[in-house]
Amino acid sequence: MKTAVFSTKPYDMEYLGRAFQDAGIEHEFFEARLRKKTAKLARNFEAVCIFVNDTADAEVLEELSGFGIKLVTLRCAGFNNVDLKKAEELGIKVTRVPAYSPYSVAEHTIGLMLSLNRHFHRAFWRVREANFSLDGLMGFDMHGKTVGVIGTGSIGRVVCRILNGFGMKVLGYDIYEDEELKKLGITYTDTETIFKESDIITLHTPLTPETKYLINENTLAMMKEGIMLINTSRGGLVDTRAVISALKSGRIGSLGLDVYEEEGDLFFEDLSDYIVQDDVFMRLLTFPNVLITGHQAFFTTNAMEAIAETTAQNIKSLEVGRELENSVTTEKTA
Secondary structure (H helix, E strand, C coil), X not given: CCEEECCCCHHHHHHHHHHHHHHCCCEEECCCCCCCCCHHHXXXXXXXXXXXXXXXXXXXXXXXXXXXXXXXXXXXXXXXXECHHHHHHHCCEEECCCCCCHHHHHHHHHHHHHHHHHCHHHHHHHHHCCCCCCCCCCCCCCCCCEEEEECCCHHHHHHHHHHXXXXXXXXXXXXXXXXXXXXXXXXXXXXXXXXXXXXEEEECCCCCCCCCCCECHHHHHHCCCCEEEEECCCHHHECHHHHHHHHHHCCEEEEEECCCCCHHHCCCCCCCCCCCCCHHHHHHCCCCCEEECCCCCXXXXXXXXXXXHHHHHHHHHHHHCCCCCCECCHHHHC
């Protein structure tokens, strides 16, 4: 099945190229993101492979359908950038990579927590300048603190296990409660309780209409003064302007982000020679208690290999008529 691969970087070409070659999938890599003006690149292909900041809305899908595209395969877990209803109307199948390496994102999440708490990122630059003062670098023992994990799927489950190992009181929220986590002592509760009782809150839930701006002015007002907030899931879970106000007031004591709601114009690109036009994002960078990474939580060799292999399997399954185990439909997400 001839596949057009959008938003490709050298590492995509390396890992996807190898997996596609092994599976016998004809493909072509495009650096461009999929959107209305680039959809024409998919002409003469049967499938498109896209990533988190590509756009497969109704308009784009209409054009892809006109080219005879049968499959939109996401090389990521999230699918909020695809209009599933429109895809079904057009007969276009949609697949994703539901689980690649939950450890990659989970471990990155813990790294953000530790860095913000113990100020590793600030200490690094101080020592390089021969400044060995400890002023402003005070942290706290995570042992005994309360952490709220919103979303205990494959990634959130690993986060819970790691934090439980730290000796923290772990509160979890998910539509589906994990019995194994309960046996470890993780307490399931509602989001309001998590907002009110947690010292640290970390987000691991998909972006849906229901979870859009889960972190907003009202929910922030419920939280403890000095809360640590971590988001390695989807940028749209957090109302950035509300978070900036909470940082200014001290409601948020520290903020760790690997995703940002308007990251499509920023992340995965080298903009060091340009003036970044996003004033909201640049305001975030002025806070010393904010640590942002550019959507790199997934970025390990283990994850890239798993993503490439699963994506190739998804394409091959449709080509040979096998059941699409990783399909995404409106029925499955209802």
